[in-house]
Amino acid sequence: MSYYQSNQNNRFSNRNRNNNYGSRKKRSFGQYIDPSKFIRVAKPVKNEEYVPENNFSDFEVNVLISNNLQKMGYVSPSPIQDKTIPVALTGKDVVGIANTGTGKTAAFLIPVINKLMNDRSSRALILAPTRELAEQIEEQTRDIAKGSGLLGALLIGGVSMQPQLRDLRSNPQIIIGTPGRVKDHIERRTLKINDTNVVVLDEVDRMLDMGFIDDITEILNQTSSDRQSFFFSATMEGKVKTHIDNFSNNPVNIMVKTGDTSENVHQNVVHYITKDEKLEKLHDILTSEDTAKTLIFDDTHRNVEKLNDELINRGFKSDAIHGGKSQAQRQRALKKFKDSHVKVLVATDVAARGIDVSDITHVVNFSVPQSYDDYVHRIGRAGRAGRVGHALTFIEKRY
Numbered sequence: 438m439s440y441y442q443s444n445q446n447n448r449f450s451n452r453n454r455n456n457n458y459g460s461r462k463k464r465s466f467g468q469y470i471d472p473s474k475f476i477r478v479a480k481p482v483k484n485e486e487y488v489p490e491n492n493f494s495d496f497e498v499n500v501l502i503s504n505n506l507q508k509m510g511y512v513s514p515s516p517i518q519d520k521t522i523p524v525a526l527t528g529k530d531v532v533g534i535a536n537t538g539t540g541k542t543a544a545f546l547i548p549v550i551n552k553l554m555n556d557r558s559s560r561a562l563i564l565a566p567t568r569e570l571a572e573q574i575e576e577q578t579r580d581i582a583k584g585s586g587l588l589g590a591l592l593i594g595g596v597s598m599q600p601q602l603r604d605l606r607s608n609p610q611i612i613i614g615t616p617g618r619v620k621d622h623i624e625r626r627t628l629k630i631n632d633t634n635v636v637v638l639d640e641v642d643r644m645l646d647m648g649f650i651d652d653i654t655e656i657l658n659q660t661s662s663d664r665q666s667f668f669f670s671a672t673m674e675g676k677v678k679t680h681i682d683n684f685s686n687n688p689v690n691i692m693v694k695t696g697d698t699s700e701n702v703h704q705n706v707v708h709y710i711t712k713d714e715k716l717e718k719l720h721d722i723l724t725s726e727d728t729a730k731t732l733i734f735d736d737t738h739r740n741v742e743k744l745n746d747e748l749i750n751r752g753f754k755s756d757a758i759h760g761g762k763s764q765a766q767r768q769r770a771l772k773k774f775k776d777s778h779v780k781v782l783v784a785t786d787v788a789a790r791g792i793d794v795s796d797i798t799h800v801v802n803f804s805v806p807q808s809y810d811d812y813v814h815r816i817g818r819a820g821r822a823g824r825v826g827h828a829l830t831f832i833e834k835r836y
């Protein structure tokens with residue numbers, strides 16, 4: 438069965454149990470961050486100033502793809518799409534410096550799907566650091582490739598192998614997954630990638646942060662040597678550049694000045710002395726007029742659960758995601774948050790990576806992040822799509 442035809446199968450109904458997703462945490466001790474770094478007035482970036490050089494109709498892609506983009510409401514290319522797609526269609530390797538929210542997913546999916554449609558013997562492998570991100574990529578793949586008859590498999594951890602094995606038996610052209618599970622399948626010989634001639638590594642910086650470098654190296658070494666590769670990363674600093682240099686072949690570097698997402702976010706701190714006061718202050722934030730959708734970060738599974746229970750007891754529509762929950766539970770919570778059935782989502786850092794919910798108005802750091810890097814990632818969840826967001830960080834006042 439083809440999952441890029443309109444009849445979607447129910448492969449995802451069987452998600453379950455035993456995820457070890459939270460175990461790849463990069464550090465156990467936090468660094469000291471000067472609280473003054475949590476205070477800043479937003480200087481919104483005016484995204485609308487960008488004038489694309491191309492229209493979607495200028496790209497020489499299969500008409501089915503153009504029609505699907507139209508149906509998806511994509512009117513004009515985002516900067517990363519405008520610059521990446523023409524280069525990628527020539528078959529060159531691409532290194533894109535872009536973060537989530539820039540439209541980078543379609544920037545690689547459009548040329549990748551086009552290549553697979555032109556040559557049905559081509560095979561693509563798309564790797565992402567988190568299950569959530571892999572799922573979001575897969576959702577967009579379904580939309581962009583709808584009706585193409587291409588076959589795909591989503592290979593992520595924390596869920597049953599059976600549906601994945603079933604999908605793999607039909608020799609899919611597109612594999613989307615997280616490095617751990619993809620490697621698992623290769624080792625079990627349920628996935629062969631020696632004829633994979635298109636590779637995408639999304640959020641390379643995050644994948645390295647999460648310790649996936651060995652898995653990635655092993656996987657890439659098995660793909661075709663004349664492959665076309667795409668690399669996307671929010672930064673090109675240090676090791677990221679070295680690894681990308683090793684994996685790529687004379688790539689075209691595309692840097693799109695999107696501005697730091699945090700430029701769009703009003704940042705401030707909230708002082709508290711007692712735990713009760715902390716909760717009351719959070720309650721006030723959640724009931725204030727301009728708070729529409731809030732992502733709250735806390736440090737441990739237990740604290741996330743406790744805070745979520747407390748908020749529900751107080752009458753808030755809230756849910757929680759963390760690594761101790763099954764993938765199915767996390768998906769349900771994320772969907773409720775996306776569809777605005779709950780207005781508050783309490784999360785740990787790892788579980789919240791890659792979340793793309795465009796209408797989050799507030800990010801609340803109920804616990805101080807482990808590093809400034811984590812802080813920037815957290816607050817980047819607000820202030821999406823050109824909107825101004827708010828980030829509030831709770832700081833304990835000691836006397």
Ligand code: AMP
Binds near residue numbers: 540793
């Ligand atoms: P990404 O950065 O790939 O995670 O995309 C962020 C969001 O922007 C997703 O919800 C996409 O569906 C949406 N998007 C991407 N490209 C376009 C476009 N050209 N026009 C409108 N929306 C887009």
